[in-house]
Amino acid sequence: MNEPLLRVEGLKKYFPIRSGLFSRVSGQVKAVDDVSFVVNEGETLGIVGESGCGKSTTGRMLMRLLDPTEGKMQFNGKDMMKLSDSEMRAARRDIQMVFQDPYASLNPRHTVERILMEPLNVHNIGKPEDRKKKVYDLLEIVGLSAYHAKRYPHQFSGGQRQRIGIARALMTNPKLIIADEPVSALDVSIQAQVLNLMQDLQEELNLTYIFIAHDLGVVRHISDRVAVMYLGQMVELTDSETLYDKPLHPYTQALLSAVPVPDPEFEREQVVISGDVPSPANPPSGCRFHTRCPFRMDICDKVVPKFAEVQSGHSVACHLYEESRPQ
Numbered sequence: 001m002n003e004p005l006l007r008v009e010g011l012k013k014y015f016p017i018r019s020g021l022f023s024r025v026s027g028q029v030k031a032v033d034d035v036s037f038v039v040n041e042g043e044t045l046g047i048v049g050e051s052g053c054g055k056s057t058t059g060r061m062l063m064r065l066l067d068p069t070e071g072k073m074q075f076n077g078k079d080m081m082k083l084s085d086s087e088m089r090a091a092r093r094d095i096q097m098v099f100q101d102p103y104a105s106l107n108p109r110h111t112v113e114r115i116l117m118e119p120l121n122v123h124n125i126g127k128p129e130d131r132k133k134k135v136y137d138l139l140e141i142v143g144l145s146a147y148h149a150k151r152y153p154h155q156f157s158g159g160q161r162q163r164i165g166i167a168r169a170l171m172t173n174p175k176l177i178i179a180d181e182p183v184s185a186l187d188v189s190i191q192a193q194v195l196n197l198m199q200d201l202q203e204e205l206n207l208t209y210i211f212i213a214h215d216l217g218v219v220r221h222i223s224d225r226v227a228v229m230y231l232g233q234m235v236e237l238t239d240s241e242t243l244y245d246k247p248l249h250p251y252t253q254a255l256l257s258a259v260p261v262p263d264p265e266f267e268r269e270q271v272v273i274s275g276d277v278p279s280p281a282n283p284p285s286g287c288r289f290h291t292r293c294p295f296r297m298d299i300c301d302k303v304v305p306k307f308a309e310v311q312s313g314h315s316v317a318c319h320l321y322e323e324s325r326p327q
């Protein structure tokens, strides 16, 4: 079997909490706490969870916009933690990001042509005349036109701006695109268009996606496999169909209870959770979900459940499945 494009092991990001006159470190926010997964070439891995679960921090660490506190990241056969500055710059060509708010991520004073040209200038890719052609080609590919090149971001609708954000991410011919809530800021009617565009581009350009979102409905549309995160940890990971048809973790079941089902014959058991997500600065002991879990047992607040496979390709972190794990 081929080596995955990306392998992440034991990834952690702790942010220090400073207080007092001398800004002493008085604690840590465990934004991402021991997360491991792989992403295979050509697939889409969805990462979902409520706000503050660590999904965006994970994405930013993969881009090395944030330095991990601990963990290993191997991309395209290379250990990303050991790359020199120049090797890291080269790796950044291969990993690009699409952000949630295209307006905030596009410089309002630059024309679209200049915005799209920038990654080529930064990475010194191609001759100046070829760069211009690439801008025009990519505008067409993402469903815009060459005449849009001379316009400014404010002259576009939200959906068009996200197409520009996608075009910018594609300028360096990346292998992996990390899309952080790419459609959450868009009208529902536009969301499907942008998702369809991303799927078409994936097929045409053999792209690999990590698709981060809080909405399980959106993630299902595009993902081959889905990882669910809660309070900085992964609680379930499996293929998209299994996750939606037979979710195992009570948190996933609760998230799915809130997603409308189009098939009236299909009845999903409703799992309702109460309360807010606890603070990642002081996460609950044992299973971090135990303060909200309707199936909580005695062991749950004492022992951290292992994140491990219960069936081939289906991993879950929950004591309910301890006995069904393969020995």
Ligand code: SF4
Pocket: 249, 250, 251, 287, 288, 289, 290, 291, 293, 294, 295, 296, 297, 300, 305, 317, 318, 319, 320
């Ligand atoms: Fe609920 Fe216990 Fe499973 Fe955690 S380990 S999800 S508290 S049943």
